[in-house]
Amino acid sequence: MGQNELQTGLGQRGEVISVQLHSVISKAQLNVRTVRSYQLVHEAYRYVTIKAHLPGGAHIGALRTKIALVHVTMRGVEWSCTATSTGSIYQLSFGKLHTRDDGMKIARVGFWYLRCTLRRRQGAATGLKSQRSSVFVRIETSDGAVGWGETFGYRVLEQHWRDAAEILVGASCLESNRLVDRIAAFDMPLAGGVDIALWDLKGKIAGLPICALLGGAYRTAQPAYGALLNASEAEDIVGAVIAETEDAVARGHIAVKLRVGYHDVATDIAWVNALMDAIPAPTVFPIDANRSMDLATARRFIRSLNHPERVAWFEEPLPRSNMRAYRELRNSIDVPVSGGESVPADLLDDLIARRELEIINPDVAGHGGLERVGRFWRIADANGVKTIPHCFDGELARVATLHLLASRPDWTERQTAFPTAPLECDLAENPIRDDLLDVPLEPGKDGTIAVPTGPGLGVTINDTVLRKYAVAQL
Incomplete structure (x- = not known):
């Protein structure tokens, strides 16, 4: 297009605007039949539905700009347009009109x-x-x-x-x-x-x-849980973990993930029982053993808890070298068993098919992105396995995971710790995470985190973090 600019109107979201196109240059019978795809861009990122009335044998199709892509068919004629809406005239440019591949x-x-x-x-x-x-x-x-x-x-x-x-x-x-x-x-x-x-x-x-591109959000805020790195060199193990958990609850978390396996199993049993006595219900506790136990130790640990009903799930208790023992563990305790964050994709497919796990925990970053984790989710659904993605390190990865979770429906079961897959929120010390976003992710009083509504991830990055903490770049 010679003029290389499209002028049109921008009304309220969803408003119908009538557009009359007028010929700028007419050339007789060029018979150009090439159909080109163009990108319609505007910084406001709103969308409207446009009804076009076209003279002279040209036509514009698929003019619903909800995804900001417009397919334009031109037959040897160049066009510009203005728009009117309810008596008001708008002359707002949507910017350059590019071929799809160019822009x-x-x-x-x-x-x-x-x-x-x-x-x-x-x-x-x-x-x-x-x-x-x-x-x-x-x-x-x-x-x-x-x-x-x-x-x-x-x-x-x-x-x-x-x-x-x-x-x-x-x-x-x-x-x-x-x-x-x-x-x-x-x-x-x-x-x-x-x-x-x-x-x-x-x-x-x-x-x-992103959640809209994934098919739309089922909810505006997603259930979440806090995740600790509570293994430490503290002399008072019980006092230290109680203080961390109380802080997590005060910040709005109704569930807090605990880490076991750093100490011997008797010590872990003692401090977990003491913590559950100190932090009353309805707070629940996912418990992550990070592949540190054998089958007998995992059974002993769960069976020795005073309140196993408050364990939301038991995460990766067994090593990857003993994955077939997960089914034996599932069949011998009354706590959901989860895993998969550290398992290669092909092995995770096999675990789902054999239903070795009740919950899988693929990681959006570690397993190659949203499309791949979405694929695991669909396979798990088909096999009666729940998906609760792992997301400990990385605040942008967490935001991406939040969009994925929001695009998934509630679970059909109601007698569960959560109505749908919750978002994992790292509560351990991490200055990179804390400084990254202009508006940090924080739970509300009901323990949910609002799903961003802006374009893409919907968050604003403080890029001074890159300069402050970078040790290598390309």
Whole structure:
């Protein structure tokens, strides 16, 4: 198009606007039959339904801009338009009219490895941490739209960053599944971070939150639970964990995940019982053993609790080398058994099919993104297995998980600790998390966290965090 600009009207959301198109340049009988796809962009990201009345043999189809994509058919005629609505005339430009591939192409990709030192060591059965870390992904299109993602900082290979950038730059962000699959072939967690960034980018281009792109939100706020890293070098084990749990409850959490397995099983049984006596119902406790127990120890631990009915689920008690024992454990205790956060995708499929677990805990970052975790969710549903995604490290990954959870219906069972899959909220010390978002994720009085309604992830990143904590970048 020669003029390369479309002027139209912007009314209230959902308002119907009548548009009359007028020929700017007419050329006789060019018979151009090519159908081109264009992108309609406006910074306000609202959408309207447009009824078009077209002269001269041209027509515009699919002019419902809910996802900010408009398909325009032109037959040798260039058009501009103005819009009227209820007597008021609007002359607001939606910006350049691009071909779909032009405006959606990835121009730049950046990676940052962030790390911070903790005031005291904290952890789980796997050991105590003195640092927290994360990897951030930034993807920018040729139009200047930006998407952010995040993944684990446990393993950082800069060559993988360069390989991922080579795959992404020049490609269309609308080909996200294909791009993520290529990166997943050599680095699954990195693919998860890239996937989150691409969803954020597509949501911003469309002017819609990620949960809307996933089919729409079932709720405006999602149930959540706090997660501790309560293993420590504290002399008073009971006093320390009670203080952390009381703080979590005071912040609005009605469920708090505990870590066992760092101490011997008798010590764990004693402090968990003391905690449950100190923190009354209705607070419930997911308990995570981080693969530290054998079958007999896991049974002994649960059977020795004074209030096993307050255990929301028992997470990863057994090692990956003994996955078939999970069914034996399920059949011998009256507590839901969960796992899967550290299990490769092909093995997780097998665990679901055999129903070794009552709950699976795939990770949006660790298992390659929203599309892959959504696939696990559908398979689990078909096999009568619940999905509660793992999401401990990474606030952007948590926001992406929040959108996924909001797009899923409530469970059909009502006699459960939660009405639907809850969001895991890391409560352990983490300055990177605390400084990242302009508006942090915090539960309300009912223990739920509001689902962001802005485009993409729907959050604003404080990018000074990148400069403050970055130890490597590309």
